[in-house]
Amino acid sequence: MLSKSLIRLITSLQHKKFRRQHSLFCVEGIKSILEFVDSAYVVDTILATPSAAAKLNKIPENIKLVSVNEEELKKVSFLTNPQGALALVKIPSSNDISITDLRGKHSLVLDDVQDPGNLGTIVRTAEWFGFQQVIASLDTVDVYNPKVVQATMGSLARMQVIYTDIETLIQDQAIPSYGALLEGESIYETDFQLEGLIILGNEGNGIRPILLSHITQAVTIPAFGKAESLNVAVAATVFCSEIARRKQTL
Amino acid sequence: MLSKSLIRLITSLQHKKFRRQHSLFCVEGIKSILEFVDSAYVVDTILATPSAAAKLNKIPENIKLVSVNEEELKKVSFLTNPQGALALVKIPSSNDISITDLRGKHSLVLDDVQDPGNLGTIVRTAEWFGFQQVIASLDTVDVYNPKVVQATMGSLARMQVIYTDIETLIQDQAIPSYGALLEGESIYETDFQLEGLIILGNEGNGIRPILLSHITQAVTIPAFGKAESLNVAVAATVFCSEIARRKQTL
Structure with a gap:
């Protein structure tokens, strides 16, 4: 009752x-x-x-x-x-959630992702590909939103999502940062080295201009058709898969 | 008014x-x-x-x-x-929509995908990666569902989605078919040759058993974490990206 x-x-x-x-x-x-x-x-x-x-x-x-x-x-x-x-x-x-040492691995960093389904799918996908946490800007949709929780399909039980100021994060970390942008080096040719932040932007506006100057390398997913943009969870997937593929074949 | x-x-x-x-x-x-x-x-x-x-x-x-x-x-x-x-x-x-010659290229084939957002995202992603059409089983969600149209973000204006009996399709085509499955050869090691059908299954049940015997090669996206499954649009993305990457570096 x-x-x-x-x-x-x-x-x-x-x-x-x-x-x-x-x-x-x-x-x-x-x-x-x-x-x-x-x-x-x-x-x-x-x-x-x-x-x-x-x-x-x-x-x-x-x-x-x-x-x-x-x-x-x-x-x-x-x-x-x-x-x-x-x-x-x-x-x-x-206090129980903090950014672990980001050196020696790749981490997804979300800049103001707004759609609950996208955030949930990114968390689920990141776990699949062996990422241990997802870092999100303070204005990213709340991970405890019921639609986000649902879209993670249980992955949230094991994956940490940490909200922080991304500009400070990039500046404080001595590892490269790769921005997912419409113009940049092809993801298939980018050297992701052994560590780095993979920065993905908002659905409509992309990565905030304030962050662009801090990015080490602009990376693009080459377009073969006329679509003007990719869904951010789809873009995150391509980065996760490509980085996982490289690790597997190292 | x-x-x-x-x-x-x-x-x-x-x-x-x-x-x-x-x-x-x-x-x-x-x-x-x-x-x-x-x-x-x-x-x-x-x-x-x-x-x-x-x-x-x-x-x-x-x-x-x-x-x-x-x-x-x-x-x-x-x-x-x-x-x-x-x-x-x-x-x-x-009459205006028919399957074009599938030889010499890769095509996405959806087996009973039910979620409108997934179908829309797959159409948009397929266009990005240069696929010209998406083939769907007769029980796949209707592409003219408003949520599907929305999720394609305009890609539907250029991409054909063709509904057909998948079992007959696979049998009639003299090209290889690759099934996205939880067990199979790693996608990163699969030889996709120059043509083929990429078959992706329903969100909850995967590819129907009736189709499995017709599949040339079971292909899996290696899991690095504990997540039990991937969203079907995410799986489609990994296939699209990996096939596009190979074509680019041929």
Whole structure:
């Protein structure tokens, strides 16, 4: 049975302001929830329909389980087709998330990416290709936005997304930075060396001009047709794949 | 001024049934609309706010222009933030769309891709990388779905998407077919030769078992992390990029 106050709490979590206030975000679907249960995240409460609860029987006792029916779940779910279970997960304290040593590897850096689906897809793709974290500008869409969480398909349970001032980051790091731009050296011919920041810009405006002067190398994905731009998650994919390919064949 | 019958017609076009019945689909945004005006498509009517109409002054006289205000546009737009203009474009007769000779090149073949955003992104990405058409199974989401059209960002004006029975297609073509699968030869080591069908499966279920026996080579995108799968548009991107890279360095 779902209390009115719990309904109010969960629906408020679609807004960043209330996610920060309560330090909670939502994860939907049994598979994703189990990945968060098995992660460093703290799962606070799980709402589950009887059939979903049967698949969640091995979760630790300290997690509150609330039994709901399909209709109740529909009231609080952010999905058009709710997936049987919704978890409230604690947002880690910013003290627990910090940029690890960026030397000796490549890191994705997102400059004001706005679309939740794009951010989620980038996190999922980055994990696939062995990246350990994604760095995002302070104005990048919030990673705990329900649509981002959904698009990560569970990868968020294992991948850190760190928000920071990108200009300072590039200046402070003594490693090369590669900007994904429409004009630049072909990605297929760029020497990515053994470490670097891969900077990807906003969907409409690209990388902010203020960052361009700090970029070591402009890199482009050669266009073979008449399309004027690539989706930012697609561009991120090409960089991830190309860097992974080089590492594999080193 | 927007008539009730026009409102009814446009809103009905979110459903495939009515798109087929009226042989019309919607394109939103000035930039995309101008790409359709400049294409082989027939643009029937454009609804535009006064500020959008000013940017559409060079369109041919045979296209009906309906002046609307922001509120009227909001009533019929499929977007949360309407972009000033919405065009009704004729769906080409299926006689005008046919599979071109697939020999001597690589073609993307989608097996029951369901997500409109994925299909749209694949069309846009395929155009970027120089593919001329996308072939889709009969149960793949309709390319004239407003969300697909939006996600192609104008690429649909130039790219053909052809729906056909994939099993027959693979059997009829005397060129190799490469299936994107979780187990297979690494994409970075696969010899894609000079021609072939790149087969990508449904978001949840992958490629249908019935097609697997017809596939020449199972190809996988090596996983470096713990993510269990890749988004299908991301997988398509890796194939497009890798094939384009090989062609460039031939």
